Amino acid sequence: MKKIITLLTIGAFICGLALAEEKKTETTTSKPSTSSATPATPATPAQPEKEKPKILSISGEITEISTTESTITVKKEDGTTVKIKAKTPKAKEVIVKLKVGDKVNVTCRETKEGDKVLMLIRKQGEERKKEGKKEETPKKSEEGKKEEKK
Numbered sequence: 001m002k003k004i005i006t007l008l009t010i011g012a013f014i015c016g017l018a019l020a021e022e023k024k025t026e027t028t029t030s031k032p033s034t035s036s037a038t039p040a041t042p043a044t045p046a047q048p049e050k051e052k053p054k055i056l057s058i059s060g061e062i063t064e065i066s067t068t069e070s071t072i073t074v075k076k077e078d079g080t081t082v083k084i085k086a087k088t089p090k091a092k093e094v095i096v097k098l099k100v101g102d103k104v105n106v107t108c109r110e111t112k113e114g115d116k117v118l119m120l121i122r123k124q125g126e127e128r129k130k131e132g133k134k135e136e137t138p139k140k141s142e143e144g145k146k147e148e149k150k
Contacts, residue, residue, distance in 0.1 A: 004090055008120050012055055012107060019052060054110040058082055059124065062102045065095060072098065072118075074106060084108050086118045094121055 063081060064073035070086040072095050084106060086092045095118070098104070107120040 001090070001094075005120050005122065009107065012119060016055065055119075056106075056108050056110060056116065058084075058106045058108065060104070060106075062098055062100055062104060065098060065100060067092075067096055070095065072121075074104065082116060084116045084118050088118075091118045091121075094118075 058074055058076060060074040060076040060082075062072055063075045064071075066072075070092050071083055072086070073081050073083050075081050086095050098121070103124040105122050105124055106118065108116045108118050110116055
């Protein structure tokens with residue numbers, strides 16, 4: 001479970017980096033020069049840009065949990081409340097384990113309709129499990145190493 005949460009966090013981070021890089025390239029491209037000459041090819045109609053989902057980080061206290069609707073309501077420190085929907089089976093499993101009054105850090109994305117969809121949730125004070133470090137295994141004895149070589 002922690003691996004999935006970590007992977008989702010890393011994925012959100014990579015998406016953020018990709019969006020930032022895309023914005024950089026958009027701002028650095030030069031505008032076409034306007035001259036009195038007629039262009040060689042006809043202009044194509046402008047296509048509407050796809051709206052990128054907004055990623056939000058919310059910290060607060062859980063005030064309501066609805067397992068039937070798969071939603072949680074989080075009261076932020078400024079007093080406003082945010083209703084967040086869990087759409088994936090893993091996210092639904094996680095909200096069942098939470099309790100009203102838990103202080104949490106939530107990462108969610110905002111849909112075009114304005115709904116917030118749960119991506120990652122962690123209780124405040126809970127430490128992340130560091131990946132990349134292998135668990136220590138007991139060292140093999142000299143006899144075990146010799147047997148492996150054979």
